[in-house]
Each structure stands twice: as structure tokens, then as C-alpha cells.
Amino acid sequence: MRFRAKIVDLACLNHFSRIINTIAKLAKTCILRLTVCKLYFILSDKVANGGASMWCELCQGNFFDEYQMEGVAAEHNEIYLELVPENLSRALKTAQNAKAVKMKLTNKHCPCLRVAVELPSLSSSSRIVTHDIPVGVIPRRMWNDFREPSVPDFDVSIYLPVLKTMKSVVERMKNLSNFIVIEANLSGEMNLKIETDLVSVTTHFKDLGNPPWASEDGCQSSAQGRDLESMAEVCIDIKKLQQLLAGQQVNPTKALCNIVCKRVVHFILLHEEVSLQYFIPAIA
Amino acid sequence: GHAVLGPASGQRERYALSLLRAVHFQDYATCFATASGLRVTVEDAKCIQANAFIQAEIFQEFSVQEESVMFRVSLSVLLDCLTIFGTSSLPGTSTALRMCYRGYGHPLMLFLEEGGVVTVCKIHTQEPDELLDFDFCSTKVVNKIILQSEGLREAFAELDMTSEVLQITMSPDKPYFRLSTFGNAGSAHVDYPRDSDLMEAFHCNQTQTNRYKISLLKPSTKALALSCKVSIRTDAQGFLSLQYMIRNEDGQICFVEYYCCPDENITEAEL
Numbered sequence: 001m002r003f004r005a006k007i008v009d010l011a012c013l014n015h016f017s018r019i020i021n022t023i024a025k026l027a028k029t030c031i032l033r034l035t036v037c038k039l040y041f042i043l044s045d046k047v048a049n050g051g052a053s054m055w056c057e058l059c060q061g062n063f064f065d066e067y068q069m070e071g072v073a074a075e076h077n078e079i080y081l082e083l084v085p086e087n088l089s090r091a092l093k094t095a096q097n098a099k100a101v102k103m104k105l106t107n108k109h110c111p112c113l114r115v116a117v118e119l120p121s122l123s124s125s126s127r128i129v130t131h132d133i134p135v136g137v138i139p140r141r142m143w144n145d146f147r148e149p150s151v152p153d154f155d156v157s158i159y160l161p162v163l164k165t166m167k168s169v170v171e172r173m174k175n176l177s178n179f180i181v182i183e184a185n186l187s188g189e190m191n192l193k194i195e196t197d198l199v200s201v202t203t204h205f206k207d208l209g210n211p212p213w214a215s216e217d218g219c220q221s222s223a224q225g226r227d228l229e230s231m232a233e234v235c236i237d238i239k240k241l242q243q244l245l246a247g248q249q250v251n252p253t254k255a256l257c258n259i260v261c262k263r264v265v266h267f268i269l270l271h272e273e274v275s276l277q278y279f280i281p282a283i284a
Numbered sequence: 285g286h287a288v289l290g291p292a293s294g295q296r297e298r299y300a301l302s303l304l305r306a307v308h309f310q311d312y313a314t315c316f317a318t319a320s321g322l323r324v325t326v327e328d329a330k331c332i333q334a335n336a337f338i339q340a341e342i343f344q345e346f347s348v349q350e351e352s353v354m355f356r357v358s359l360s361v362l363l364d365c366l367t368i369f370g371t372s373s374l375p376g377t378s379t380a381l382r383m384c385y386r387g388y389g390h391p392l393m394l395f396l397e398e399g400g401v402v403t404v405c406k407i408h409t410q411e412p413d414e415l416l417d418f419d420f421c422s423t424k425v426v427n428k429i430i431l432q433s434e435g436l437r438e439a440f441a442e443l444d445m446t447s448e449v450l451q452i453t454m455s456p457d458k459p460y461f462r463l464s465t466f467g468n469a470g471s472a473h474v475d476y477p478r479d480s481d482l483m484e485a486f487h488c489n490q491t492q493t494n495r496y497k498i499s500l501l502k503p504s505t506k507a508l509a510l511s512c513k514v515s516i517r518t519d520a521q522g523f524l525s526l527q528y529m530i531r532n533e534d535g536q537i538c539f540v541e542y543y544c545c546p547d548e549n550i551t552e553a554e555l
Contacts, residue, residue, distance in 0.1 A: 169368055172368045175364045199405060199408060200406045203403040206400065
């Protein structure tokens with residue numbers, strides 16, 4: 001099992017750091033799955049962490065100048081590591097204007113992901129900061145626990161409003177309530193609602209548009225034949241939504257959510273070659 | 285009763301917000317609306333009262349159907365609702381606000397709109413508290429000084445805020461106007477001569493020395509930071525009134541006022 005990779009381009013490095021920061025905000029620990037073409041950050045839904053799950057996918061070619069990996073066996077050419085994304089985020093913090101960042105899987109005393117940051121210096125010798133981030137290697141029999149979640153059979157799919165606006169609304173609402181109701185219909189309308197003993201607040205968004213799912217992959221969903229005006233609603237933990245929005249430092253090129261009435265809300269954020277899916281279960 | 289305020293927008297809204305923040309040291313505020321404007325009152329420990337006066341002119345439209353309406357709301361909830369679209373609006377957009385209160389038992393309704401997004405807030409109102417009456421009419425005022433706020437800001441920066449009390453001396457004779465603290469690092473005194481440039485008015489009839497708990501006065505520094513002038517008055521019992529005059533970008537003037545009880549634990553000998 002081998003993995004080594006290198007980023008030289010500063011823009012790629014910053015983009016990669018931003019993604020790691022976002023992930024660090026969403027998950028305390030996560031799975032890093034490495035394949036020949038792609039990196040995946042996976043959080044699977046355990047009740048202990050509130051039942052939210054995440055699937056973030058990026059093409060290595062868009063970030064790394066060098067990338068070599070060898071899985072356990074030729075027919076299973078993949079690596080699954082468990083790590084604390086915050087550690088990786090911290091390691092990359094020193095790399096803001098680095099000349100190069102190398103990542104390597106090592107096994108000195110315990111399995112580690114070594115992040116070596118080469119910093120610019122005035123003299124000819126360069127400074128290198130190395131972080132060894134402990135990782136757990138996930139055995140192959142457990143890989144099945146981390147499969148890509150399927151798009152749920154949603155009632156309503158809708159594009160999200162400008163995330164900056166949504167973020168500030170959700171942030172204020174978080175001060176007022178622990179829960180938030182998201183409701184949307186197939187006429188491009190979405191409402192965010194909170195209600196407590198002291199106050200009730202509703203923010204109405206309109207003209208958001210509904211993504212054309214059925215025509216894309218031919219899948220039939222509950223959205224078919226649904227009354228355009230009727231709202232599908234889901235009540236979720238407001239902190240989970242706030243974390244997702246707070247982590248978005250760049251406006252994604254496409255952002256949408258799929259609501260399964262009273263069950264789950266599924267967010268999809270696409271930013272160039274990175275896709276982030278996030279599932280927040282309903283609170284009964 | 286029925287009150288429609290607004291729509292206030294942009295800078296004016298931020299101005300009104302800063303006035304509300306200046307009195308936000310306790311969660312609950314009593315709002316009192318008359319044709320001339322809105323007064324927001326916050327009290328703590330029956331020792332201090334802060335009033336923010338938002339004049340009717342600040343709003344583009346302001347009407348009160350009855351002679352006056354009064355209700356109590358959570359100020360932190362109100363502030364969160366007013367800033368639902370964030371404190372700095374996106375360039376080129378401004379938040380329009382409309383507030384309505386239909387009368388006793390009804391919620392305070394806020395309608396905010398920014399870039400086509402509408403937020404409706406329904407803030408439940410409560411029975412207003414009995415407010416303290418400091419009865420600070422001009423005939424009872426013993427000493428009065430009007431100072432440019434800059435002078436008081438400097439003093440507050442100089443004085444030792446670890447002190448439990450702020451002692452204020454006002455006198456027709458020397459030292460005229462003296463602020464003192466007694467903190468961990470010793471005593472500090474700041475004196476203002478009566479002919480100081482900062483002194484806009486000086487009407488002291490009697491030498492008075494009173495102490496006020498710094499913890500009670502601290503909230504007023506928020507208003508001090510915004511203000512251009514401050515009027516400092518005391519009555520015969522040593523009750524203190526601080527009136528901060530706050531001017532917005534349009535030159536409109538609002539007031540934030542604090543009343544504070546003197547600290548009782550003081551003997552003549554200590555003076």
C-alpha cells in the first residue's frame with residue numbers, strides 16, 4: 001500500500017485547503033478514500049454524530065502535480081483511511097504561501113499521513129515543516145460501509161438561493177432556535193422557518209428554479225405528478241445547516257437541495273470539479 | 285392601537301440598530317411609541333435605566349393610531365430579527381423594513397425585504413413592566429454640565445476600570461468637574477476646568493460628590509462611543525443622568541439617556 005502526492009501550484013493548494021477547511025467544519029473524523037483518479041471524503045451516518053452524512057468527491061488531476069497510489073491489491077486498487085480533518089486543515093494552514101506540499105502515507109510507529117510543507121526562504125536552503133497526521137487504515141471487509149449514498153427518492157428538488165443570504169438568515173435563526181424547518185415546492189419557492197415561545201420567523205425565497213432531474217437520468221421520483229404549489233417540509237437541527245453554510249467560503253457554481261418530506265434533506269454543492277453532498281436527517 | 289414604522293432602510297436602519305445596541309445590556313426592553321417617536325427602555329437591578337429615543341423622522345413613515353402604545357419585547361430577539369439579512373448588506377441592495385404593532389396582546393410584526401427575499405418576524409410581546417421613575421425634571425437638577433463626548437471618552441480610557449466605583453465631583457469652585465477611580469493600581473483623577481474647550485455648558489450650584497458603580501455605568505460606554513455631546517446632571521439625592529446626543533449621517537439627532545442611582549455604601553468620612 002503506497003500513497004504519495006505533491007501540489008506545487010499555489011491556486012490548487014489554496015483551493016485544496018479551502019475544501020479541507022469545509023470538511024473539518026462538517027466532520028470531526030472522516031474517511032479519506034483514495035483511488036487512482038479521485039479523492040473522497042466520507043462521513044457516514046452514525047446516530048452518535050447526529051445522523052448527518054457527507055460525500056465529497058474531487059479529481060486528483062485538478063489539484064496534484066504528482067500523484068501515485070497503490071492499493072492493497074491490484075483488483076482492489078484503493079485505500080481507505082480514517083482521519084481527523086481538522087489535523088489536515090491545521091497542517092495546511094502553514095502552507096498558505098508554500099512552494100510545494102508533499103503528502104505521503106508512512107508507517108513509522110503507527111500509520112500516518114505525512115504532510116511536508118516546503119516554505120520559501122531568503123537563503124538557498126529551504127525550510128520544511130512536516131506534520132505527521134495519525135490515520136487508521138480501514139480493512140477491506142469494512143469498505144462496504146462507505147459506499148456512495150444514492151440520491152433519495154425526494155419530494156421536491158430545488159436550487160438554493162445565494163448562499164451568503166441564506167447563511168446570514170440561518171445564523172440569526174440559530175440564535176433564536178435549535179430547529180429549522182425547510183420547505184420548498186416545485187414552483188421554485190423555498191421557506192426557512194423557526195418558531196419558539198418568543199418569536200416566529202419565516203424567510204421566503206422565490207424564483208429559485210427546480211432542477212430537471214427526471215430528464216437527466218430518467219429516474220422516477222415522488223416529485224413526479226406532485227402539485228406544483230404544495231410544500232414539502234423537513235425539520236432539522238439548525239446547527240448542522242449552519243455548519244454546512246459556514247464552511248462555504250466560495251459560492252458554488254451549482255447548489256441545490258432535495259427534500260424528502262419529514263425524512264431527510266440532501267444538499268448538493270458543485271464547485272468546478274468538486275462535489276459535496278450532505279445529508280441532514282429530520283428531527284422527529 | 286396600531287403603529288406602522290418604516291420602511292426605514294439602509295443607513296438609517298443601521299443608525300436605529302446602533303441606538304438599540306447601545307441600550308442592550310439586559311434582554312428585555314419596554315417600547316413606548318407616541319407620535320413623536322419610539323422610546324426603548326431597559327432597566328437593571330432597579331438601579332439603572334437606559335432610554336433610547338428614536339425620533340419619528342428617522343422612519344420614512346411613522347404613525348401611531350392611539351395616543352401611545354407600550355409593549356415589552358426581548359431586545360436580543362428584536363436585534364436578531366432586524367439583522368436577519370446580515371449587518372452589512374450586499375452592495376447595491378438595501379433592506380427595507382416595516383414594523384407593525386396592532387395593540388395589546390398582539391405580536392410585534394416585522395417585514396424585511398432585501399433583493400426580493402422577504403422575511404416575516406412575529407415577536408411575541410409581553411405585559412410591560414412598571415418602569416422606574418427617576419423624576420429628573422429641570423427644576424430638581426442641582427448640577428449640570430454639557431461636555432463634548434470626546435472629553436469623556438478620553439477620561440474613560442484613562443481611568444482605572446478595575447475600580448468598583450466611579451466618583452463624580454461637580455462643584456461651582458475648584459476642581460469644578462472631577463472623575464475619580466480607586467482601583468488595583470491606585471487612585472486616578474481626571475479634572476476638567478470650567479473654561480476647558482470641551483466644556484459646552486457649566487451650571488453647578490452646589491458641591492456634590494457621589495459614587496456610582498462602574499458595573500452599572502459600563503453599558504453607557506456603547507452610547508458614549510457613538511455620541512457627539514453628553515449632558516451630565518445630578519439631583520439633590522445624587523441621582524445621575526447621562527444624556528448622549530447622537531447624530532447620524534443625515535444630521536438627524538437622537539438621544540440615549542441613562543439614569544443611575546448613587547452607591548449607598550459611602551460615609552461622609554470617606555469623602
